[in-house]
């Protein structure tokens with residue numbers, strides 16, 4: 001594959017179209033118009049891998065996206081196992097989706113028949129309707145090769161709806177949250193703005209990122225008489241842990257006697273009858289533990305497990321006391 005430096009291409013694109021002071025520009029523009037480019041336009045062929053269609057000019061965003069769960073949606077081992085290698089067709093829609101702006105933002109995503117390995121690929125979010133030229137962006141840049149076009153919805157939570165609402169209800173939870181009242185979006189946290197850069201990071205800002213997960217919970221302990229009181233504050237605008245049935249928030253209380261108590265919060269599977277005890281959006285919850293020896297416990301930890309049977313020692317530590 002031919003890889004071009006994004007900087008060089010950017011200069012080329014600007015030189016071709018947006019540099020009136022350059023005396024060579026009109027001639028170059030004319031030549032470019034005469035020789036039709038061999039490559040089809042970036043948006044036109046959803047069967048081309050993102051590596052070919054977008055990466056040559058958007059290397060940084062591509063690299064970030066490659067580390068995100070969106071890029072792994074089709075190849076993720078858990079998803080493949082639980083969908084029986086996607087033989088369960090109802091699992092394909094969001095894990096290899098077509099352009100949601102084309103299939104509709106108020107309905108569940110629609111399965112893509114081509115290039116499924118890319119999972120939630122660039123055109124799942126930036127693709128427009130078939131036959132429409134260009135990609136969805138926050139502003140019109142008619143001179144750029146991919147012809148970005150301003151699409152309001154790209155900067156709203158509606159973009160996330162087709163995949164994050166139908167089975168999870170996350171947008172419904174968010175609607176009543178403090179973050180929503182502050183005018184924040186899902187992307188405020190999950191596509192964070194980057195210092196010194198116009199754009200946002202498409203990277204791994206989710207449950208696999210320990211530092212990021214820690215920003216979602218405040219954890220305090222105190223002793224009241226013969227009780228340990230653990231206060232948990234959900235700092236996210238959705239359930240904690242969010243969406244995933246694999247994650248579990250676990251409180252681990254270790255006493256001086258060596259005895260260990262666990263309390264676990266996880267989204268139940270569809271076939272489980274237990275109630276969903278995860279923290280609600282913005283909720284502050286206090287939990288009380290009797291202290292058998294009447295003394296402080298040796299150690300209290302708030303852990304996030306990536307899967308329910310993960311050993312305590314391998315989990316993310318979100319808080320520790322004393």
Ligand code: HEC
Pocket residue numbers: 009010013042043053054055056057058122123126135136137138139141144145146147148198
């Ligand atoms: C041949 C090079 C090239 C290819 C291929 C390409 N782009 Fe672009 N793209 C550009 C240039 C140049 C800009 C303008 C950058 C600027 O002005 O900051 C741009 C801008 C954008 C923007 C708007 C960014 C902004 O600053 O507002 C988006 C979104 C975008 N591209 C998405 C895509 C996607 C998705 C693909 C693949 C389907 C793609 N591009 C393929 C060159 C390319």
Ligand code: HEC
Pocket residue numbers: 076078079080082083084088090091092093094095108109162163164165166167168242243244245246247
């Ligand atoms: C409505 C869209 C949608 C459909 C349909 C869908 N998923 Fe997902 N899936 C998601 C989203 C969004 C996530 C990321 C959040 C999460 O982990 O729940 C996800 C994540 C997953 C994960 C990763 C969980 C983890 O943490 O490892 C697995 C496994 C999974 N899905 C399996 C399935 C299976 C099996 C089906 C079919 C029965 C299915 N999905 C259908 C949207 C969907």
Ligand code: HEC
Pocket residue numbers: 068069070072073074076079094095097100109120124125157159160161162163164186187190191204205206207208209
């Ligand atoms: C076209 C479908 C689709 C759209 C649109 C979409 N997502 Fe996802 N998202 C998924 C799927 C599928 C996964 C799970 C991939 C996996 O782990 O198998 C996921 C995973 C995630 C995760 C988990 C990340 C991690 O590292 O665990 C976050 C956070 C997320 N999406 C946020 C968003 C936000 C914010 C938006 C809107 C700006 C959005 N998504 C739009 C389908 C989508």
Ligand code: HEC
Pocket residue numbers: 050054055058061062065070120121122123124125126138154155159187191198199200201202
């Ligand atoms: C899950 C949806 C989603 C996917 C997948 C996605 N994007 Fe984006 N992208 C967005 C959103 C949302 C924004 C606008 C964020 C904001 O509000 O500033 C954006 C912004 C951009 C921008 C302009 C900002 C910047 O950082 O330069 C570019 C360029 C871009 N995307 C390219 C890509 C490319 C290339 C891919 C694939 C490698 C891709 N996107 C995959 C949702 C997505």
Ligand code: HEC
Pocket residue numbers: 157160164170171174179184185186187188189190206207208212213214215216217235236237238239240241242243244247
């Ligand atoms: C104030 C910041 C913030 C906002 C806004 C936010 N989230 Fe989150 N989100 C987090 C944090 C922190 C986590 C990790 C802890 C957890 O699982 O709850 C997370 C977890 C997730 C996960 C699970 C990732 C995984 O792999 O377990 C998904 C999916 C997700 N958020 C989607 C969304 C969607 C969709 C929206 C908008 C409706 C949204 N988030 C708004 C902070 C935020």
